[in-house]
Every structure is written in structure tokens, then in C-alpha cells.
Amino acid sequence: MENNHQSQFFLIHQFFAEMLGTCLVILIGGSCFMISYINPQISMSQLEIALAYGLSVLLIGGGIFQISGCHLNPIVSLGMYFSGLLKFKQLPSYMTGQLLGSIIATSFLYFIVDGQIEPFLRGTDEAIMMIKERLVFLSPPMHFILETILNATLVFTIVSSHTNINRRYLVPFIYGASMLLVQLISLQVFMFPMNPIESLALTLFDPHWNWQQIIHIWLAPFVGVGVGVFVYHLFNHVQLVESITAHEILLDSPNAPKKHVSRPLNQSxxxxxxxxxxxxxxxxxxxxxxxxxxxxxxxxxxxxxxxxN
Structure with a gap:
């Protein structure tokens, strides 16, 4: 009974940690992203916006990493689950906290930009026109392939960094650096942040949303999770086979260390x-x-x- 209460207590802590972390990351990075595109007087480059995302992940990860692992993205949580590093009962609390945090953050952003969110919604005509005018425009197949590769790289990097127990303190730094590079490419090509939960929360404020936008938001990230987890398991399998083979070769060599045989203790x-x-x-x-x-x-x-005598 006590173990159930402790597990529920930890799940609540992880829920609030992910909600707070996701809210702050989207609020810091998203505000820089939206204001720089809407207000021409405030000119921020893609590098500065990517730095805002990466540094926010680094700072927030230092605070909540010991509680929840600092996922801040449902793609990362799914990758951790399919890699065997996260239990199934923890997945709903993580994803619910991330969704609620993104809704809270995007509600603030909605009032900051005075409701002008149409250019930042995926699949809308305003967004496509802005991409054609300002950024490098790609065809839909190339857009899908590039987004899949970026999500797979992000998942593989973060899951691999969580696996090494001796270097887990470097996970916030690795996550922040990978987020900086991924956001730099995505903002240059897609004009959208590489977080599907943020795009989904923005879609909730669109009165003309449809299911095609939801599919467009989640399809490439889901495929990226599968590719990243597959590459992670492939590398782990190769390393395991190499370590077993090296151990067998060492035991078969004539200079192999002899096994220690315990002998009965002689009292004399x-x-x-x-x-x-x-x-x-x-x-x-x-x-x-x-x-x-x-x-x-x-x-x-x-x-x-x-x-x-």
C-alpha cells in the first residue's frame, strides 16, 4: 500500500515538473519566435531564436532533470518508452503534463500577438505564403523527410545520453545543444518549432482547424520516433555482440587469467x-x-x- 502511494506521489511530481518545464520553454522560445516575425521593429535572427530555445531547455533541465528527466516533448517521452527507459504507467502523466503546459504557454502567446496566430499554424495558407516569402521552401515529400530525420536525431541523441549512467549529469547540456541545432534548421526551413505539442496547442486556438492539420503535425514526428528508437537498439545490439565476442576471445587465449577456485579453509x-x-x-x-x-x-x-628452589 505504501509503495502505491509513493508511486502516485512520484507521478504527480513528474506531471507538474513536465508541465512547468514545457510551459516555460514554449513561453520563452515561442515569444521570441512570434514577436520577431510579427513585429518588424524587433528583428531577431534564427540563430537568436534557436539560442532562446536551447538555453531555456538547458536552464530548465538543470532544475527538473532529477524529477522527471526533462523530456519537455512527447516525442522524447515516446522514444524513452519504446527504448525501455520509461514505464507505461508514467507515459500518461508525462504527456498530459506536456499538453497542459503547452496550452497554458500558447494561451499567453495568443494574447501577446493579439490573436494573430494564423501564420504560425501548420497547413494554413498564411503559413505557406510566409514560408515562400521569407524562407527556403521545400516540396511536401522533402519537408516530411527532413522533419523525420530531425526528430529521429533528437530522439536518438537524448535516449542514448540517458542510457549512460556515469554521464547523466550531462543530459541537460546535450538536450540543450541538440535542441539548438534542430531549432536552427527547422526555423530556417519550416518556420515552425520542432515540438508537435506546441503546434497542437496553437491549433486549438484556430476556429477553422481540421484533422489534416493534426495529421500534418504528428505524422513525421511519429515516424522519427520509430527511426530513432530503431537506430538506438541497433547500436546497442552491435555493442553487446562486440563486447561478448571480445570476452570470449580473451578467455580462449593462452594468456587468459586463471579462474579463482575457492578451497576449504585449513584451520591448522x-x-x-x-x-x-x-x-x-x-x-x-x-x-x-x-x-x-x-x-x-x-x-x-x-x-x-x-x-x-
Whole structure:
């Protein structure tokens, strides 16, 4: 019963940690992203916006990494689950916290930009026109392939960094650096942040949303999760086979270390001092003082010395 209460307590902590972290990351990075495109007086480059995303992930990861692992993205949580690093009962609390945090953050962003969110919705005509005017426009197949590769790279990097226990303290730095690079490419090509939960939360404020936008948001990230997890398991399998093969070669070599064979203890080979023979019970529990040793030595000497008449 106590274990169930403790597990529920940890799930609640993880839920609030993911909600707070996702809300802050989207609020910091999304505000820089939207304001720079809507207000021409505030000119921020893609590098500065990507730095805002990456540094926010780094700072927030230092605070919530010990609680939830600092996923901040449902794609990362799904990758951790399919890699065997996250339990199924933890997945709903993670994804619910991320969704709620993104809705809270995008509601603030909606009021910041005065409801002008149409250019930032995937699949809308305004977004396509802005991409054609400002950024490098790709065909839909190339768009899908590039987004899949970026999501797969993000999932593989973060899952691999969580696997190494000795370097887990570097996970926030690795996550922040990978987020910076991924956002830099995505903002240059797609004009959208590489977080499907943020795009989904923005879609909720669109009165003309449809299911095609939802499919467009989630299809490439889901495929990227599958590719990233497959590559992770492939690398782990190759490393395991190589370590087993190297161990077998070492054992078959003539210079291999001999196995230690335990032998029964020979009581006659143990040397026992005269003091331990006289006091076997107290010899290892409590050491006698110097005065006691002197008295014992004198008594032992006089008992063994023949008395001369």
C-alpha cells in the first residue's frame, strides 16, 4: 500500500515538473519566435531564436532533470518508452503534463500577438505564403523527410545520453545543444518549432482547424520516433555482440587469467597468538590495553618459567 502511494506521489511530481518545464520553454522560445516575425521593429535572427530555445531547455533541465528527466516533448517521452527507459504507467502523466503546459504557454502567446496566430499554424495558407516569402521552401515529400530525420536525431541523441549512467549529469547540456541545432534548421526551413505539442496547442486556438492539420503535425514526428528508437537498439545490439565476442576471445587465449577456485579453509594454517588462545572470545571484539598486555605477558612468563628452589 505504501509503495502505491509513493508511486502516485512520484507521478504527480513528474506531471507538474513536465508541465512547468514545457510551459516555460514554449513561453520563452515561442515569444521570441512570434514577436520577431510579427513585429518588424524587433528583428531577431534564427540563430537568436534557436539560442532562446536551447538555453531555456538547458536552464530548465538543470532544475527538473532529477524529477522527471526533462523530456519537455512527447516525442522524447515516446522514444524513452519504446527504448525501455520509461514505464507505461508514467507515459500518461508525462504527456498530459506536456499538453497542459503547452496550452497554458500558447494561451499567453495568443494574447501577446493579439490573436494573430494564423501564420504560425501548420497547413494554413498564411503559413505557406510566409514560408515562400521569407524562407527556403521545400516540396511536401522533402519537408516530411527532413522533419523525420530531425526528430529521429533528437530522439536518438537524448535516449542514448540517458542510457549512460556515469554521464547523466550531462543530459541537460546535450538536450540543450541538440535542441539548438534542430531549432536552427527547422526555423530556417519550416518556420515552425520542432515540438508537435506546441503546434497542437496553437491549433486549438484556430476556429477553422481540421484533422489534416493534426495529421500534418504528428505524422513525421511519429515516424522519427520509430527511426530513432530503431537506430538506438541497433547500436546497442552491435555493442553487446562486440563486447561478448571480445570476452570470449580473451578467455580462449593462452594468456587468459586463471579462474579463482575457492578451497576449504585449513584451520591448522592459521596462526593464533598466545593471547588469542587464552581469550578467544574477546580477542577480536575488544583490544586489551597496554597495561593488560603487560600483566598478561608477565603472568604468561611466570607460569611457564620453572620455579627454582
Amino acid at each position: 594454517s592459521i596462526k593464533i597468538s598466545p593471547l588469542e588462545s587464552r581469550y578467544p572470545q574477546n580477542s577480536r571484539k575488544k583490544r586489551p590495553s597496554r597495561q593488560a598486555k603487560r600483566v598478561e605477558k608477565e603472568t604468561f612468563f611466570f607460569e611457564d618459567t620453572p620455579i627454582k
